[in-house]
Amino acid sequence: QVQLVESGGGLVQAGGSLRLSCAASGRTFSSFYMGWFRQAPGKEREFVTAISWITGSTYYADSVKGRFTISRDNAKNTLYLQMNSLKPEDTAVYYCADIAYGDTGSYYLEAEYDYWGQGTQVTVSS
Numbered sequence: 045q046v047q048l049v050e051s052g053g054g055l056v057q058a059g060g061s062l063r064l065s066c067a068a069s070g071r072t073f074s075s076f077y078m079g080w081f082r083q084a085p086g087k088e089r090e091f092v093t094a095i096s097w098i099t100g101s102t103y104y105a106d107s108v109k110g111r112f113t114i115s116r117d118n119a120k121n122t123l124y125l126q127m128n129s130l131k132p133e134d135t136a137v138y139y140c141a142d143i144a145y146g147d148t149g150s151y152y153l154e155a156e157y158d159y160w161g162q163g164t165q166v167t168v169s170s
Contacts, residue, residue: 053164066140082136094151
């Protein structure tokens with residue numbers, strides 16, 4: 045059983061930056077993809093970004109492209125999300141997630157992910 049624990053959320057002013065971390069434990073095999081999703085109040089959870097744990101290829105939603113950067117530290121089994129130029133519309137609970145059991149290439153689909161963290165709140169004030 046894989047456990048994912050996010051940290052690094054908080055309150056920041058528009059234009060500011062935050063770095064989220066997601067520590068994975070209990071893993072005895074390499075993941076296929078890890079990703080970040082977010083859910084704003086009253087909205088459905090949406091894809092933000094993902095990274096192939098094997099190749100390092102990265103994928104971003106259009107809304108965050110150029111502002112957010114996903115990265116991973118294989119040795120530490122940790123996923124990161126560097127968020128720059130934050131906007132009020134980035135306010136949401138951010139979740140990290142893991143595709144552990146198969147590579148369908150559909151890293152942008154919530155249903156493809158096998159494990160989820162508990163989420164960390166990011167609030168961007170205007």
